[in-house]
Amino acid sequence: MxxxxxxxxxxxxxxxxxxxxxxxxxxxxxxxxxxxxxxxxxxxxxxxxxxxxxxxxxxxxxxxxxxxxxxxxxxxxxxxxxxxxxxxxxxxxGNGFPDRDTTDTTVLLIGGGIGIPPLYCLGKKLAKEGVQVVSVLGFQNKASVFYEEAFNELGKTFITTNDGSYGEKGFVTDVVEKVADFDCYYSCGPLPMLQAVTQKLKNEKGYISLEERMGCGVGACFACVIPTDDFGGYKKICSDGPVFDANEVSL
The missing domain is CATH 2.40.30.10 (Translation factors)
Known part of the structure; x- marks a missing residue:
């Protein structure tokens, strides 16, 4: 609370x-x-x-x-x-990431920019539980990269930069296909990245965390609503989220 x-x-x-x-x-x-x-x-x-x-x-x-x-x-x-x-x-x-399914032995973390920190928090928890963690992290350029060593301690980590100044040039979705097998994915980052990730992994089980400017932060002002897949339905990112099932909301 x-x-x-x-x-x-x-x-x-x-x-x-x-x-x-x-x-x-x-x-x-x-x-x-x-x-x-x-x-x-x-x-x-x-x-x-x-x-x-x-x-x-x-x-x-x-x-x-x-x-x-x-x-x-x-x-x-x-x-x-x-x-x-x-x-x-x-x-x-807000509501954080759900407790993992005990059958999930390998998870994929997909983060972009300042959407990466909450995934590190999750990754540390999962690694302690014996889960194999694979991370794909996207940044604008080399100067923007952070927490690379910390993620490497959790498991295999791929770094991408928009301009190719560090890691692999391109976007996280260009690297995701290199991860052959995983049971569930978790993603947080800019909306265009989340749209691309959920489209690419539409047949996979996953959860997304939304970045959004907020008003009250307690669900009273309706400044941070997002439509759900239910016709006419909406969720409040600050109180219902920021974490949602990847198939729960319409990006």
């Missing part, structure tokens, strides 16, 4: 081009967060909170780690926050 919490910033630094990693300490959130959930963070001087996915959960040290791109004025302001400062957040928010 999400609630308003104060979190202590333990560390904050840029780990790739315009990409900030922030370690936050809070007992309640570290104890209750699950892979796929997010924090709805308040930024001083900005009306709307910013939804930031959780990348790691460390119950022993009572911390969670978040990553975000410095895209708009809000996230640029958040990137100036330093260790020792406190922030306010609603969390852990």
């Amino acid at each position: 999400k609630r308003k919490e104060t979190l202590l910033i333990k560390s904050a630094h840029e780990i790739a081009y315009e990409t900030t990693e922030m370690v936050l300490q809070n007992v309640y959130i570290s104890e209750n967060a699950k892979p796929g959930q997010f924090l709805h963070i308040e930024v001083a001087g900005h009306t709307l909170r910013r939804p930031i996915s959780i990348a790691t959960i460390d119950k022993e040290n009572e911390t969670v780690t978040v990553l975000f791109k410095q895209l708009g004025e809000g996230t640029k302001a958040l990137a100036t926050y330093q260790a020792g400062m406190e922030i306010n957040a609603l969390g852990p928010s």
Whole structure:
């Protein structure tokens, strides 16, 4: 259950081009967060909170780690926050990735850009459960790459860049076909990437996590709705998601 919490910033630094990693300490959130959930963070001087996915959960040290791109004025302001400062957040928010089917022995993680952090959180959990993890991660260029070594520790990892400056040139969908066998896939990233992934893997079992700007973050304002495959139906990304069955929503 999400609630308003104060979190202590333990560390904050840029780990790739315009990409900030922030370690936050809070007992309640570290104890209750699950892979796929997010924090709805308040930024001083900005009306709307910013939804930031959780990348790691460390119950022993009572911390969670978040990553975000410095895209708009809000996230640029958040990137100036330093260790020792406190922030306010609603969390852990949203519905995360479902518990895996016990018959799934190999999973495929497909991430793009800032959609990669929640997949790392999931991958760590699955690897601890003895699942074989294969990851395909897409970035714009070499300067934007992060967490490559961390994913390599989970299992076989492919890196793609749009311009070919690192890894394989192209998109994640160009590499997915190299993964011969998997029982389930999980994907998070920009909408065009998710559209391409779900189309390419339409006959496979999978789950997607949607990136979306939000208003209230609690399901009251209807600012982040997405149509479902049911005629006339809608889901709220902030409260019903951000994770959905790949065949549940219309992208």
